[in-house]
Amino acid sequence: MKVFESIIETQNYIKSHSVGFVPTMGALHEGHISLISRAVKENELSVASIFVNPTQFNNPDDLAKYPRTLETDLDRLEKAGCDVVFVPSVREMYPGPAVLKIDFGRLEQILEGAFRPGHFNGVGLVVSKLFHIVRPHRAYFGQKDIQQCAIINRLVNDLSFGIELVFCETVREPDGLAMSSRNVRLSPEKRQAAPFIYQSLLQGKELLLNGVSPAETERQVAAAYNGHPDFTLEYYEVVAFENLERIQHYDPSVKTAVVTAAHLDGVRLIDNIIF
Numbered sequence: 320m321k322v323f324e325s326i327i328e329t330q331n332y333i334k335s336h337s338v339g340f341v342p343t344m345g346a347l348h349e350g351h352i353s354l355i356s357r358a359v360k361e362n363e364l365s366v367a368s369i370f371v372n373p374t375q376f377n378n379p380d381d382l383a384k385y386p387r388t389l390e391t392d393l394d395r396l397e398k399a400g401c402d403v404v405f406v407p408s409v410r411e412m413y414p415g416p417a418v419l420k421i422d423f424g425r426l427e428q429i430l431e432g433a434f435r436p437g438h439f440n441g442v443g444l445v446v447s448k449l450f451h452i453v454r455p456h457r458a459y460f461g462q463k464d465i466q467q468c469a470i471i472n473r474l475v476n477d478l479s480f481g482i483e484l485v486f487c488e489t490v491r492e493p494d495g496l497a498m499s500s501r502n503v504r505l506s507p508e509k510r511q512a513a514p515f516i517y518q519s520l521l522q523g524k525e526l527l528l529n530g531v532s533p534a535e536t537e538r539q540v541a542a543a544y545n546g547h548p549d550f551t552l553e554y555y556e557v558v559a560f561e562n563l564e565r566i567q568h569y570d571p572s573v574k575t576a577v578v579t580a581a582h583l584d585g586v587r588l589i590d591n592i593i594f
Contacts, residue, residue: 350461443471474563533567
């Protein structure tokens with residue numbers, strides 16, 4: 320496995336007809352490894368990046384607390400069969416202040432965008448840069464970040480990147496908690512409470528399938544969150560999968576998602592289910 324810190328070295332090495340790319344911010348877990356494994360299987364050359372991107376953090380404390388485990392990450396990538404890892408510094412990625420703004424319209428104003436202003440501009444900027452550097456044929460992302468997937472899909476289509484996007488199902492712990500780099504920040508006691516997030520999504524799905532309206536479903540589950548001593552709810556919404564807009568009536572023939580974000584033990588966690 321080759322590890323490069325510079326853009327030029329990375330580009331000089333990556334000269335394959337089939338490149339599968341997995342961009343990450345490190346602190347890798349089995350969800351990331353599942354993406355790498357698929358990239359290894361489906362491409363001649365597999366490439367991962369590890370870069371904690373400062374432009375997508377609207378909270379400086381969140382950026383400072385983001386786990387950084389480079390040695391462990393590299394070991395896991397090598398064992399997964401990854402061919403190339405790009406590990407740039409902030410100066411390498413941003414030689415000067417980032418001033419370009421990418422407007423994703425309504426898509427960046429709802430859900431995550433409403434609580435993390437500027438986040439998706441940062442995501443769009445760094446993903447664009449990484450795509451130009453790596454020049455992959457396929458790029459792999461997890462559906463736990465459903466809105467990020469939608470943002471990147473818009474980016475690729477509107478800017479004609481010519482990259483095949485592969486969105487993969489969320490990988491979960493045995494108790495249902497979606498795997499996340501942030502989970503390691505939970506205390507053992509609060510980690511025991513964390514599966515409530517996934518349970519709340521399943522509850523919402525069951526209510527909808529039993530004829531309860533989206534608005535009443537949201538109300539009932541929000542009440543359950545508000546009654547739980549460990550959680551502070553940011554949002555819980557029933558949305559159309561196609562555009563992530565809130566729906567008024569559930570139609571089982573139309574792809575739907577239930578999405579949520581909540582704080583637990585000072586850690587902000589997101590999750591969703593699609594059906």
